[in-house]
Amino acid sequence: MPKFLIADDHPLFREALKGALSPLYEAVEFTESDGLESTIESIERSGHLDIILLDLSMPGCENFYGVIRVCGDYPHIPVIVISASDHPKIISQALAYGAKGYVSKSAAVASISEAIDTVLNGGTWVPEELKNQIDNISDEQQEIAAMVSELTPKQFLVLNYLQEGKLNKQIAYDMSVTEATVKAHTSAIFKKLKVNTRTQAVLLVEKLQTNI
Missing domain, CATH: 3.40.50.2300 (Response regulator)
Structure with missing residues (x-):
């Protein structure tokens, strides 16, 4: 069946x-x-x-x-x-x-x-x-996708909030968690994406988007 x-x-x-x-x-x-x-x-x-x-x-x-x-x-x-x-x-x-x-x-x-x-x-x-x-995508996009695949759903949600420019306090409220939890997720995101700042993380993931 x-x-x-x-x-x-x-x-x-x-x-x-x-x-x-x-x-x-x-x-x-x-x-x-x-x-x-x-x-x-x-x-x-x-x-x-x-x-x-x-x-x-x-x-x-x-x-x-x-x-x-x-x-x-x-x-x-x-x-x-x-x-x-x-x-x-x-x-x-x-x-x-x-x-x-x-x-x-x-x-x-x-x-x-x-x-x-x-x-x-x-x-x-x-x-x-x-x-x-149908075209081949760039090696850079493949590498970014591989890093993004390591994010948990919660971490990816935090990353989306970072893209929206929300502060830790706002993210914590939206997710019903503590600011400490948001900071922990953010640190994990930085490590997995190999970046050091929010701006770098946002710019990196935006390279996965297709502008049409």
């Missing part, structure tokens, strides 16, 4: 995708998540998954952290990114960070099914019309 994880923060999209795929896969079992934290919990709880259909922009997945973290921690489970964007630069980065396929949310069900079948059989799938536009 195949088991698919649909990781997307829009319940209606998850329901629509389940409804579209159910007739195509005999006795398929679906599990769902709506953010990075619940995705990791679902992976751990499921025991066995055949494929993960992952949204790039759900909570906790900013700056490609979701695909970096899931693909890095669970390399034995193939990931297909299903995103609202079909820009070649974004597809290139998602594939470079470990995704085995990339499908636009506007794609026909037949295309999504083709992507799933291709990836389940060990292949890689991107829209035919975009194949010639």
